Amino acid sequence: MRPVRTAVIGAGVFGARHVEKYAALPEATLVAVVDRDADRAAEIAARFGVMALTDHRDLPTDVEAVSVATPTAAHHAVGMDLIARGVHLLIEKPMARTVAEAAALADAAEAAGVVLQVGHIERHSSVFGALRRMVDRPLFIQSDRIAAFTGRSTDVNVVLDLMIHDIDLVIALVGAPIASIEAVGAPVLTATEDIANARIGFENGCVATITASRISYKTERKLRVFQRDSYIVADLAARRINRVSRSGGEGTAPELSAAAEDLPQTDSLMAEIAAFLSAVRTGAPPPVTGRDGVAALRTALAIGESLSRHRALVSRMLAEEAR
CATH class of the missing domain: 3.40.50.720 (NAD(P)-binding Rossmann-like Domain)
Structure with a gap:
């Protein structure tokens, strides 16, 4: 060919x-x-x-x-x-x-x-590929993407700059329609939100909290996925997955086993x-696909709208306190 x-x-x-x-x-x-x-x-x-x-x-x-x-x-x-x-x-x-x-x-x-x-480059990470094979039906997802300030992409908020990566990953893992979105954030060094947290509820009951910051001293890119009988931490930066699973036991005294896997470095x-x-x-x-891109953008913009409502609420509260 x-x-x-x-x-x-x-x-x-x-x-x-x-x-x-x-x-x-x-x-x-x-x-x-x-x-x-x-x-x-x-x-x-x-x-x-x-x-x-x-x-x-x-x-x-x-x-x-x-x-x-x-x-x-x-x-x-x-x-x-x-x-x-x-x-x-x-x-x-x-x-x-x-x-x-x-x-x-x-x-x-x-x-x-x-x-x-x-x-959405993170979809091609060896870590995300391995994580996706381990995830069956997630109940709760916690995502953290923390980065240092670079001065790039400051014409948009941190949601469109960084969080959109994790929005796409979470949507891909859950595979269900979104039911609710709530978000808070703050502009620290730029005119738009430099740090934000979003809580996304899905129609199948899964809840995801996604945090993104572009004003940190450290770098962190982790996904934590909780599902029945197991808990998985995927470190996208260190290319490592840790998994704790129920291996036996009953009720309030489950027996647990832990496993770790280091993934090869790949050019995503x-x-x-x-x-x-x-x-x-x-x-x-x-x-x-294009439809995946539409879904990620729709969610990111909805988070942006929630941030705007939160910003307006804070402004009103501050104005009232100043009277």
């Missing part, structure tokens, strides 16, 4: 990483790098001996698959243009600015018969792009 002719739109930090992966994969032939900054496009393209462009509409007609790593505001317009040309898309998260834009992309891709994969972005190319070549559904 011949390699897929590919391009990357958006040559920022993450877009440049996409370029590197396509160039390294034998199932891809990298054709072009596109960025509105001509110098940046030329710089990245020159490293790999490919074409540099400033407009995605100038891509050669034989380009078959593209990563869209532009700012989120451009995802819808760029994606719709390329879908109309029959080009397969890997769109970075968040999928779009609004649910309407994201749904339009998913609808258009399905109608055109093109692959639309959303870049390489795995994500390889999965995308496989879907393009075989016609199989991608591991993270």
